[in-house]
Amino acid sequence: MKKFNAIIAIVIVAFIMSFTTDNKRRIPKVDVKTLDGKMISTSTFNNDGNPMIISFWATWCKPCVQELTTIADVYEDWQDETGVKLIAISVDNSRTSGGVMPLINGKDWDYEVYLDENGDFKRAMGVNLVPHTFLVNGKGEIVWEHTSFTEGSELELIELVKKLKNGEEIK
């Protein structure tokens, strides 16, 4: 029995080893809702080879709104310099999702916003705390992620976006 267990353990380890090589992380395929009611798959997220920022936020999350407001002030410059696109995924449930549209427009944000009301995309991306921001390179691979936001964090983010635009690797 012991030997059998040992073999099972080795098989499992081998199994796991076999796919931890070259773990280029792609965006999982999940359905999210556009602000005009359509369900679309996250596999359609694309920015023509330019970097993308995917930011999970909620109307009740002050640091999230702060992050998106801070970036909104410099978003146009970021777009001119790097062609980056920010996709904001709201994890507001059906209680607070009604507040997403007025907030986006009321604060004058130019992002692509989607609703993830029951947290399907959030779960698939391993997001537990918001804000949680991901950086996706031109090939659709997730190369960096960060949780929490404090003033100044956006400076680090734009540096990384510029690196990606210049074709550098991010560690």
Place this chain on the structure above:
Amino acid sequence: MTKFIQLILIACFVFFINNTFAQVLGGGEVHGSFQADAQYYKKDSTIGAEDIPENLASNSFFEMRYSNKNFEAGIRYELFMPQMQGYDSRWKGNGFGYRFLRYRNDKVDITAGNFYEQFGTGMILRSYQEWNLGFDNSFDGVRVKYKMKALTITGLIGKQRYYWDLGPGLVRGIDGQLSVNDLFKGFNDSKTRVFMGYSFVSRYQTDQDPIFKLPENVAAEAARLELYRGGFNFKFETGWKINDPNASNNMIYKSGNAVLAEFGYSRKGLGFTLQAERVDNMDFRSNRTSTGFDLPVGYIPAMTRQHAYSLAAFYPYASQANGQMGLQATFIYKLKKKTALGGKYGTSINANYSISNSIYKEKVNDSTTIGQSGTLGYKSKFFKLGDEKYYSDFNIKIHRKLSRKWDVSLMYMNVFYNMQINEGHAEPNVYANIGIVDVWWKFKPYHSLHLETQAMFTKQDEGNWMSGMLEFNNHGFFTALVVLYNQGIAGHNDSALYPFITAGYTHKSTRISVGYGRQREGIVCVGGVCRAVPASNGLSLTINSSF
């Protein structure tokens, strides 16, 4: 000798698997996340913190997902040893509380095991998880989704998670979501978008009641419509449930119904939403004898704003699935930058008002009291207001960036809170006024100082409260001091002080924080994140990470 041969065979096997499987299974990914909260408690009678024999409590989870092309598998290990204070004692224990297998392609999506699902707004079916609130009503069963061009059909069957067990009720559900624009070729490119949906859910539970004859299959249906055109949107959902005598409605045979409507208009710089809700006897669970947070199948949202400031969130409205009428209006506006009123960078105004009330109830006949068990309970007129106000909340927040280094927010809130309906004890209703000043000073790149002062004035409950928080941030490092003070009411309750100090560090997707002191349960926004926290007293540690 045999051992040596076995070792060679195993090595070959590993090598073989590594190469062939890697090609066959090539493209597989493993990702996951974990959170560990540990709390060391000190006994504290002022805040009602009990002594726990183990001294240390911990809530932790570790979840992992393996995905490869169209296949996905996941598992979550959870540990409550014991559960932290504020979490239900039935959580105590450890094990795999969530596991699933999934296959999906462009047309079909099949899940076996645990899953979360929502039909429409969730009115008659919503399973979700809120780890920080100790809530998880996942389904354990099978779900199949079939996607066509305009129509998506979802079917599911399963039982709901009940701590480390499953609820007794068997839930079956089917939902159809139709995109009317994709149905008619001419309508495809129209600026008006129309969506319709219908869902049917049935719960089966055996009748073991000695007194009443209860329906073993309880059905609920809901229909919904969504319209979008330009800056306008309109959403509507109505649901109903057949007779479902249960513990929360005092075993009455009245059927249930609910209506949710939302109208919104927004354009650049302005957003407005108006929502209305009426719910009558719609508490729908996997177990008719369950109450509180146990086993809800449907989700009836509170028609109120979810606040992020601790004193604003002090008196939260508890949604009454068995009877409530509510209205909520939200208005957000940005005063343009470089104008006299707007200032250099613009000013944001965010106003919100909500009110919730009881529904009108009258006797069924002269010999039956309202809500008498075993009867039809009561009659209700749809548009007539009940005579009890449950909650009202007016709040307005103004935010302005003064310069590149200074950022200010001011908020005022007025709240009415019906103590009996929200907390279940006969104390006077609360009328409170709250003022908040929130200032950020970004004195150097990557460095900031954050001051948040809040004050709540009320003559009821425990009297006035004041909160001050000073937070320092430097790259990924943060530290904060939070002092919460309750003035108390002479002859009713003594004053109390809740000092709390915390520090932490965030590096990419890993965040560690430690805290010491007294904390009231509620929502806390410190160190760059907002989380719901339970009451605590002593030393606490939290670790979050994703990979």
